[in-house]
Amino acid sequence: MVSLAVRQEEAEDNSKSINTRIMIKLKTLSNHPEKALQNVGWNWMLGTDTSPYVISDMVVITEELANHYYEAAGTLYDMLIEAGQYAIDNNLFKDMGIPENLVELIKTSWIDDRHVHLYGRFDLAGGIDNEPIKLIEFNADTATCIPETAVVQWAHLRMNGMDDSRQFNTVYETLVSQFRFLKDINDDLNPSILFSTMRGYAEDDTNVNLLAEAAKEAGFDTDFAYIEEVEFSNGQGIFKFESETGSFIRFDFWFKLVPWEYIGNDEPELAAMLTDIVKTRKALILNPAYTLLFQSKYILKILWDLYPYHPLLLQTERYALPHKKSVSKVLFGREGANVSILEKGGEVLESVEGDYESQSKIFQEYLNFPTDAAGFSYQAGVFYAGEACGLGFRRGGRILDNTAQFVGHVVE
């Protein structure tokens, strides 16, 4: 009897949700970008041992929706700047989970316009079928998905003989302009930039390769070194060691696809050195330390406090929402790790585990992502590099984690 009752309840729940679900429109293209990906050595995207990361389907959106995403990202960025200023003025670093040893660097970079925020990625729900767009979070410090968004989905259209202007995608060109701007506004520095990742993650390497390509086109001398190989000197700056010649080459700009909070928490000596290097202008570091203000999910609560009931926001609090289904997230979680969906009042419905359990949490109002006929949930990722410049989708279960696939789009 009990199980029957549960099943009936489930059935009711399902029929209700089917009626209210927003459907994603997909288009299946005949040519998969597989060969092109192999050609550029991006084999990790093909997922030979897992389900393919890049797929043949594309999300079909209207030009109106593309415009809405563009405007939403611009509005949200302006709001984030207000929220960041509020966090600094009210000294909220501790609540935000920001390591104390980075506060000075955050403040230094925040007040100096030369510390350009190169790029970030908004994760958004809604939008489809004129549903309101809602901010899920902003990946400000070390956002990935650049090659998929900038190149793969574009190539996917091209190789299927489709008009490649029918895509909200100027990620690459905008990054080039952003690097040019960075170079011009820092003309006291040498236009040389070193890119770093942590060893062992092909996906991260590919992301910085694309950034390096854009920097090169903007006139930077570019190079790459894993972070463990980079030489830091308080007095002199940031260097790459060339083992063949035994020499050290200085770089006046350094891009690290390494989260600031890792640096603050795990390598305090590096945090101190970088503070010194930046303050004495021996090097400029990207993304700037202040992006940690946006990266902390606590910013979602600050946004809600400053702009309550703003149409682009979901209610976010420090406690489980008593009257609404909510999602709990750790302050510096990545790829859906340590995310739970909670019933009104806090009972856990669904969870993804992860390595960040010790961190504080925020609770954000739950919202169904748009889904397709197969039941996959879709989250929009909108890149922002001085302005909104590109769109891509991730699809997966109700919590999008590191198994989520990338899906391109076409504007029709």
Next chain:
Amino acid sequence: MTQLRKGSFIKRAKDISISGALALAILSSGMMTGCSSSEEDESAYSYEETAYTKGVRSHIKEVKPGEFKITDEESVEADKSLAIVTYLDGHTDSLSTEAAKALIDKDIRNNNSYVGHQSGLSSMLLYGGMGYFLGRSMNNGYMNNYRNQDNGNMARSVYSNPATYNKSQNVVQQVNASRTTRTVNSRPSGGRSGFFGRSAGRSGG
């Protein structure tokens, strides 16, 4: 704090200017259909010089009709960079860096799908030290990518023998290290490295 630029984001086809390296690599998969915006590709990039003081002198020999090998490469002052080509009939040609670049670009444009998979002169230039130097000094990044492609196997094959290739690796290394204003030969004062030696976990997201 930040700057805003407004612009239309739904691009017209002619505005598309994906980076040279990536566009060429992807287009050369031979799978692409539709019209390419080749004429616009080049004018869309504005190359800016980064100064290198060392360049490459490449000696190239025609070994069979239309087939070439690099017989020697030497490190020279950047502005003395040159490719010296000796043909089967005995005459020699000197290609300036501009001429070498033009030849490479022409070949990439006409033979997307099999550029470099042949032993023509432009492949010698592209995979050899000349391509490396050109890529560095003019920010033509797409040329750099060829030399290291496929673990350098293609680059190895354009040299007359392994010793010549090994010597050329030293030459390109000298190009790379010739960013003189920024190169020091002793460890920077108070220098430290090895942060995140025990890698924590993937950082992107």
